[in-house]
Amino acid sequence: MLLLEVLIEHAALALDRPFSYVYFGKKVVQPGYRVLVIFNHRLSVAYVLSVTPTDKTVSQLEEERGFSLNEIKDVLDEEKLLNDELMMLAEEISAKYFAPRISVLQTMLPPTLKPRLSSLKSPKIAYEAFVEIVNPDETDLTPKQIEWLRLMGREKRLRKKDFRSPSILATLIEKQRVKLCYEEKMRLVLPEYREQKPKALTSEQKQAVETITSSNKKTFLLEGVTGSGKTEVYLTLSETVMAEGKTVLMLVPEIALTPIMVEYFSRRFRGRVAILHSELTPAEKYDEYRRIARGECQVVVGARSAIFAPLSNIGLLILDEEHVESYKQDTLPYYHARDVALMRAAHFDAKVVLGSATPSLESRARALKGNYEHIRLRHRINEKELPETTIIDLLNTSNLDRESVMFSLTLRQKMKETLAKGEQIVLLVNRRGYSSSVTCRSCGHALKCPHCDISLTYHKEDGMLKCHHCDHVEMMPSKCPECGSTHLSKQGFGTEKIQEEVQRLFPGVRTLRLDSDSTKVRNKIAQTLELFRNHQADIMIGTQMIAKGHDFPNVTLVGIVLADIGLTLPSYRSTERTFQLITQAVGRAGRGDKKGIAVIQTYMPTHYAVTLGASQDYETFFAKEMAMRKIQQSPPYTYLIGLTLSSKDEETVVKTVYSLAESLVKQIGDVATILGPTTPYIPILNGIHRRVILIKYKKIEAIQEAIQKLVSTLGSKSQIHVAIDVDPLDV
Numbered sequence: 001m002l003l004l005e006v007l008i009e010h011a012a013l014a015l016d017r018p019f020s021y022v023y024f025g026k027k028v029v030q031p032g033y034r035v036l037v038i039f040n041h042r043l044s045v046a047y048v049l050s051v052t053p054t055d056k057t058v059s060q061l062e063e064e065r066g067f068s069l070n071e072i073k074d075v076l077d078e079e080k081l082l083n084d085e086l087m088m089l090a091e092e093i094s095a096k097y098f099a100p101r102i103s104v105l106q107t108m109l110p111p112t113l114k115p116r117l118s119s120l121k122s123p124k125i126a127y128e129a130f131v132e133i134v135n136p137d138e139t140d141l142t143p144k145q146i147e148w149l150r151l152m153g154r155e156k157r158l159r160k161k162d163f164r165s166p167s168i169l170a171t172l173i174e175k176q177r178v179k180l181c182y183e184e185k186m187r188l189v190l191p192e193y194r195e196q197k198p199k200a201l202t203s204e205q206k207q208a209v210e211t212i213t214s215s216n217k218k219t220f221l222l223e224g225v226t227g228s229g230k231t232e233v234y235l236t237l238s239e240t241v242m243a244e245g246k247t248v249l250m251l252v253p254e255i256a257l258t259p260i261m262v263e264y265f266s267r268r269f270r271g272r273v274a275i276l277h278s279e280l281t282p283a284e285k286y287d288e289y290r291r292i293a294r295g296e297c298q299v300v301v302g303a304r305s306a307i308f309a310p311l312s313n314i315g316l317l318i319l320d321e322e323h324v325e326s327y328k329q330d331t332l333p334y335y336h337a338r339d340v341a342l343m344r345a346a347h348f349d350a351k352v353v354l355g356s357a358t359p360s361l362e363s364r365a366r367a368l369k370g371n372y373e374h375i376r377l378r379h380r381i382n383e384k385e386l387p388e389t390t391i392i393d394l395l396n397t398s399n400l401d402r403e404s405v406m407f408s409l410t411l412r413q414k415m416k417e418t419l420a421k422g423e424q425i426v427l428l429v430n431r432r433g434y435s436s437s438v439t440c441r442s443c444g445h446a447l448k449c450p451h452c453d454i455s456l457t458y459h460k461e462d463g464m465l466k467c468h469h470c471d472h473v474e475m476m477p478s479k480c481p482e483c484g485s486t487h488l489s490k491q492g493f494g495t496e497k498i499q500e501e502v503q504r505l506f507p508g509v510r511t512l513r514l515d516s517d518s519t520k521v522r523n524k525i526a527q528t529l530e531l532f533r534n535h536q537a538d539i540m541i542g543t544q545m546i547a548k549g550h551d552f553p554n555v556t557l558v559g560i561v562l563a564d565i566g567l568t569l570p571s572y573r574s575t576e577r578t579f580q581l582i583t584q585a586v587g588r589a590g591r592g593d594k595k596g597i598a599v600i601q602t603y604m605p606t607h608y609a610v611t612l613g614a615s616q617d618y619e620t621f622f623a624k625e626m627a628m629r630k631i632q633q634s635p636p637y638t639y640l641i642g643l644t645l646s647s648k649d650e651e652t653v654v655k656t657v658y659s660l661a662e663s664l665v666k667q668i669g670d671v672a673t674i675l676g677p678t679t680p681y682i683p684i685l686n687g688i689h690r691r692v693i694l695i696k697y698k699k700i701e702a703i704q705e706a707i708q709k710l711v712s713t714l715g716s717k718s719q720i721h722v723a724i725d726v727d728p729l730d731v
C-alpha cells in the first residue's frame with residue numbers, strides 16, 4: 001500500500017497544507033502526478049507531493065494519525081508534469097508571495113494540465129496515424145495490393161488518411177505487411193516566415209551585445225530610447241546563447257506584442273521557436289508545452305505565463321518592455337514575471353536582460369546601485385530624430401472650437417495634413433467603450449454596477465452597459481430605472497466614441513480600433529495590427545495596448561486624446577504610469593524615414609509626467625520621481641505588501657480588518673509601518689466587500705513569520721478571504 005501526500009484546491013479556503021490518502025492500485029504514481037480524490041464530499045483533482053510505501057494497515061495508520069484515510073480514486077498521469085527545477089521554482093514562488101502551492105502549480109501549468117477538475121475535459125494529445133511497412137514480402141498478394149506496397153516503399157511515410165483505399169490497407173495490415181504507427185500531432189500551425197539574415201549592428205548595439213556576453217554580472221538593464229533597435233540586440237544575444245547549446249526565454253508584456261516578436265524570432269531561428277500565450281487554444285498550448293518539455297525547441301516567445309515554460313538549460317531570459325505592469329499577475333499568486341525570471345536565472349546561472357525605453361523605477365534604481373549592469377542605447381537607428389511634440393491645454397478655450405470638444409484645432413490640423421500626405425495616425429485613448437458613465441437628467445440617478453458600485457461604461461457597438469471591473473453586462477435601458485425618464489445622459493468618452501468622432505470629422509477615413517474588447521476574439525489583435533501595418537487603414541484608435549513596442553514605419557502622427565486620464569487615480573504609481581504611457585505613445589511616431597509629430601492633449605499641461613513624457617526625458621523624470629518617492633517613502637525606497645480582506649458580509653470584513661491591523665501593529669509595528677485599514681478605490685467588487693491594509697517595510701525577514709502566521713489563521717476561515725499581494729501595483 002502507498003501513502004500519498006497531496007495538495008488540493010479548495011474554493012473557499014486558502015489551504016496550503018497537504019492531505020493524506022492511500023492507494024492500493026497497480027498504476028505507477030510518483031510525486032508530480034495528478035490523482036483524483038474525494039475531498040469534502042466532492043471529487044477533486046489533487047497534486048501528489050510525496051509517495052511512501054508502507055506495511056501498515058489503514059486502521060493502524062488511522063489510529064496513529066487520529067483521522068480517517070481515504071483511498072484515491074484514480075491516478076491521472078503517466079509522467080511527471082513538472083521537472084525538478086520547476087518544482088523548486090513553485091516552492092520559491094509560494095514562499096515569496098505567501099501563496100498556496102496549489103495556486104502556484106495551477107498558474108504554472110497550461111490549462112489542460114492544471115490540477116483542477118475542469119482540466120480533465122480538455123483536449124489531450126492528438127495523434128496522427130502513419131502507415132509503415134513491416135514486411136515487404138509480395139507472395140500471396142493481389143497485384144493491387146502489391147502496387148500499394150511498392151508505392152509505400154517509395155513514399156516511406158504515408159499518412160493513414162492519405163491512403164485512399166481503406167480495404168486494401170485493412171488487408172495489408174491483416175496480412176502483417178504493414179502496420180499503423182501513431183505520432184503526436186501538432187495543432188499549432190505557424191505561418192512560413194521567410195528567413196531573415198541578421199542586420200549589421202550599429203556600434204551601440206554591438207557594444208551592448210559584447211558587454212552582456214562578457215560581463216560577470218547576471219542581470220542587465222538595457223535602456224534604449226524608442227526605436228533604438230533593442231530587438232536586434234535580443235536576437236543577436238539569443239543566437240550567441242543558442243550556439244552554446246543553451247535555450248532562451250523571450251517575454252513580451254502582452255499578447256498584442258507577441259505576433260511581431262514571434263515573427264522576428266521565427267525569421268531568425270526557423271523551426272526552433274515555440275510560442276506560449278493566451279491567444280493559443282488550450283490544445284495548441286498543450287502541444288507547445290509538451291514540445292518544449294521534450295527539448296524540441298530552443299527559444300520560447302510568449303507573454304507573462306511563458307516564464308514557466310519547461311525549458312531546460314536556460315542561458316538567457318529577456319523581458320522586453322520590462323516596465324509594463326502586465327508582467328505582474330493580478331490574481332493569486334500575484335507573481336511578477338521579472339522576479340520569477342531572476343529565480344529561474346539563478347537555477348541555471350543564466351543571464352537576464354530587462355529592456356525598456358522607460359525602465360520601471362525599481363529596475364532603474366537597482367541598476368544605479370549596481371545590482372544590475374546598466375547598458376544604454378542612446379540613439380535611434382539612423383540617428384532618426386525624436387518626434388516633435390506639442391502639448392495642448394484643454395482648459396484654454398482658444399485651443400478648441402464648436403466643431404469638436406475632444407479634438408483641438410491643432411490636433412485636427414495635424415491629422416488633416418498627415419492624411420493628405422497619405423501617412424498614418426495613431427490615436428491613444430486610454431479608456432475603452434463609448435461613454436464612461438450614464439446618468440439620468442431628471443433625477444440624477446447614476447447607472448452603476450450592481451456588484452461593484454462603480455459607474456457602468458456604455459458600449460455603443462453592442463448597446464450594452466459594461467462594468468470594467470467585473471464581468472457584469474446589461475442592456476442599455478431606454479428609461480431611467482429610478483424615475484422612468486427617457487433623458488439619460490452619457491458622459492465621458494472612450495475608444496468607441498473617439499472612433500465615431502474621427503469618422504464625423506474626417507468622412508471616409510479608414511479607422512481601426514484596438515482595445516481589450518478586441519481580445520474577446522482569438523487572433524483579432526494580430527489581424528488588426530496586420531491590417532494597419534499593411535496600410536489598410538489610415539487611423540488606429542486604441543488604448544495603452546497600441547502605445548508600446550509596435551513599429552509602424554508609416555505612422556507620422558501620434559495623438560494622445562487625453563493624457564492625464566490616469567493621473568488622478570489614487571496610486572503611488574500613477575505619475576510613473578502616465579509618464580510611461582506618454583513616452584511610449586510619442587515613441588510610435590516617425591519610426592520610418594519620415595519625421596514624426598506628437599500632439600498631447602491634457603488638462604494638466606504643466607504636470608511633470610506630461611511635460612517630461614512629451615520630451616521623452618527619462619533622466620529628469622527619474623530624478624524627480626525618485627525624490628517624490630523618497631519623501632513619500634514609497635517603493636523603491638521601501639517594499640509593500642497589500643492585504644485585501646473580503647467577505648460577503650460587510651460587518652465581518654470591518655471587524656476582522658480592525659483586529660488584524662491592531663495585531664499587526666503589536667507584532668511588527670517596530671519594523672514595519674501598518675497603514676489602514678482603508679476602503680479601496682473599488683470597495684465592493686463582484687458583490688464582495690473589501691478592506692485593505694498596507695504593510696510598508698524594508699526587510700522581509702523581519703516580518704515574514706508574522707505574515708506566514710496570518711496566512712494560516714485567516715486562510716482556514718471560510719467566511720473571510722485574505723489576498724496577500726507582495727509588491728502590489730495598485731495601492
Ligand code: ADP
Binds near residue numbers: 199205226229
Ligand atoms: P526599439 O524596440 O528599441 O524601440 P526596434 O527594435 O523596434 O526598436 O527597432 C527599430 C527599427 O530599427 C526596426 O524597424 C528595426 O528593424 C530597425 N533596426 C534595428 N537595428 C537595426 C540595424 N542594426 N540596422 C538597420 N535597421 C535596424
Ligand code: ZN
Binds near residue numbers: 444445480481
Ligand atoms: Zn431618473
Ligand code: ZN
Binds near residue numbers: 450467468469470686
Ligand atoms: Zn462590476
